[in-house]
Amino acid sequence: MSQKTGIIGGGVSGLALAYFLGGNYEILEKDNQCGGLCTTYEKNGFLYDIGGHIMFSTNKEILNFEVALLEDNVHQKRRSNKIWYKGRFVKYPFENGLHALDKEEIFECLRDYLKNENPKPTNLKEWCHSTFGNSLAEKYLVPYNKKIWKIDPSLMGLEWVERIPKPPMEDVIKSAIGIETEGYTHQLYFYYPIKGGFQSLIKAFENKLTNISRNKEVKAIYKEKNIWKVETQDSIHDYETLVSTIPIFELVKVLKETLPQKVSDAINNLRYNSMAVVLVGLNKVKHEDLTAIYVPDTESPAHRYCFSAGFSEHLAPKGCSSIFAEITFPGNTPKEEVASTTVIDKTVGWLAKEGFINKSEVCETDIKYIKYAYPVYDLNYIQNVKIIYDYFDTLGISLLGRFAQFVYINSDVCIQNAQSLAKKLTSTAYIKK
Ligand SMILES: Cc1cc2nc3c(=O)[nH]c(=O)nc-3n(C[C@H](O)[C@H](O)[C@H](O)COP(=O)(O)OP(=O)(O)OC[C@H]3O[C@@H](n4cnc5c(N)ncnc54)[C@H](O)[C@@H]3O)c2cc1C
Structure with missing residues (x-):
């Protein structure tokens, strides 16, 4: 029986749309399970998400909706993120942790923050300078x-920073x-599934939906x-x-339409980053007091490391815990280079060198290649997406x-x-049309 609305893709967006339509839809998902970027992987009892996934939102209605979907499989946690800077912890976000720096560095940051004569910004790098002063920025x-986006921040526009809350001067x-x-207070407390990792949110949607076809990779789309x-x-x-x-x-690979040149140029000019997620399973429970660390130092392969014990004890076998690392690569990097044993070895090596683990505690490792992880808002971003949307x-x-x-959104905004x-x-009005 044909359905009125076809939904291609069974990630959180496709599932949420089906849920709100209430009926008369069909979801076609290429994989044998739904989830997309909200997938949780498993290896020998260790569960890990595609990087740190937490439930938070500035939209309380949507957040409550997500939490309610999970029924009793959800708990609230307090964020305990830190920045690992020159071998010491600095509270996250950085501007809320200045006291941990050396006195000379505190002075430089405060001086440049208060005496900030940078002009109105036109790109991300200038925004960092004009919002926080030269020292904090650099x-x-x-x-x-630079580490997460894999391009110089001067080549990125200002669209992305709209989502970053600016600290009051008094706090700095x-x-x-x-x-x-405390900074970024909208995610100071977050929700996370007790069991099953972030994908439990997907499973909760699936339990309420009927018409999902898995293992259905869309190969062609045309109109007749x-x-x-x-x-x-x-x-x-x-x-x-x-x-x-x-x-x-x-989508454009399977669409049987000849795209106007300017549309295909706009799509080809979009910049994105792929990602490796590295699981490091430990034979003991460690770092229960941490949720994530952010590392600007280029010696560390990952920009962020998440600690399973800070999310849920059920992400690892009893008596164990894990760390999952996020490492970005420019979108054209070959899969073999991203998901390689070298990347695992570098991750384990860095964690051991900085004292987060002993190599003898590592009892499991794994790596996943995520082709589409981060849309990158370069200077042509707005112009390109407008052509595509039209x-x-x-x-x-x-x-x-x-x-x-092609927007940097989380599951809450997808919903x-x-x-x-x-x-x-x-x-x-739409039905009549
Ligand atoms: C590192 C990282 C950290 C994140 N952290 C958070 C967080 O803390 N909190 C949060 O809420 N969100 C977070 N997100 C964002 C969140 O994961 C995404 O916003 C969300 O999962 C996107 O869902 P989607 O349905 O739009 O797309 P996707 O998840 O990409 O779903 C698309 C679906 O389409 C399917 N598909 C692809 N091609 C075909 C085809 N030809 N035929 C049929 N099906 C196809 C795919 O298999 C997939 O299931 C994070 C994302 C990343 C990468």
Whole structure:
């Protein structure tokens, strides 16, 4: 039986859209399980997400919705993130931890923060300088951003920083003289599934949905007599309405349309980063007091290391714990280079050298290659996505999700966008059209 709305991709965006539509949909997911970037992997009893995944949101309604979906399989935790800077812990975010620095460095940061004559910024690097002063920018923000984005922050626009809360001046001064303050308070307390890792959120959605077809990789999309035809390896599906949640790069590979040159140029010019997630399983419970560390130093392969015990004891076998590291690579890096044993060895080596583990405690390792991890907001980003959005709007395919819309969004905004799209698709005006 044909369904009105075809949803390509069973990540959180596709599942949330199906949930809000309430019926008359079909999800086609290429893998044998749903989840996408919210997948939790397992190796010999060690569970690990695609990097640190936590539930937080500035939208309380959506956060409550996520928490309610998990029923009793959820707990609230307090963030305990730190920055590992010159071999010592600095409270996260950096501007709230200045007191941990040497006196000379505290002075430099405070002086440049208070006497900041940088002009209005036009790119990310300038924004770091004009918001925090030269010393804070050059000691942490610029090197950290360079490390995660794999391009110089002067080549990135300002769109991404809109989501970074700016600290009140009083907090920076207090932090310099050693009075406790908290930054990024919207994620100071977060929710996380007690069992099953972040993918439990996906499973909770799946329990409420009926029409999901797994192992259905979409291979071709075209229109015939006003009906969308969607072909997989072994089936053809008809839909009145089509929503794509798959990465835009994958969508255009299967779309049987000749793209206007400027649209294909815009897509080819989008910059993204791939990622390796390295699991380091330990034969004892360690670092229960930490959730994550952020490392600007280029000697460390990863920019961020998460500690399973800070999320849930059920992410590791009894008496064990783990660390998972996130290492970004430019999007064109070959898979073999990203998911290599060299990357695992470097990660374990760095953790041991800095004293986070002893090599003898390592009882398990694993690595996963994530092709599409981070959209990178370079200076042409806005111009490129506008061309792409206009084209797909005219074509009549709705784009929804992190790599379909090519936006840096978390699961909360994916759900929020799915709710809005469901309202639009079911509105009388849209049905008449
Ligand atoms: C390192 C990292 C940390 C993050 N941290 C957080 C966090 O702390 N909190 C949070 O809420 N969010 C976090 N996120 C973001 C979150 O993971 C994403 O926003 C969300 O999972 C995106 O979901 P999506 O459904 O839009 O896309 P995806 O998850 O990419 O789903 C797309 C789906 O389409 C399927 N697909 C692809 N091609 C085809 C095809 N041809 N046919 C059929 N199906 C196909 C894929 O298999 C996949 O299931 C993080 C992301 C990363 C990378």
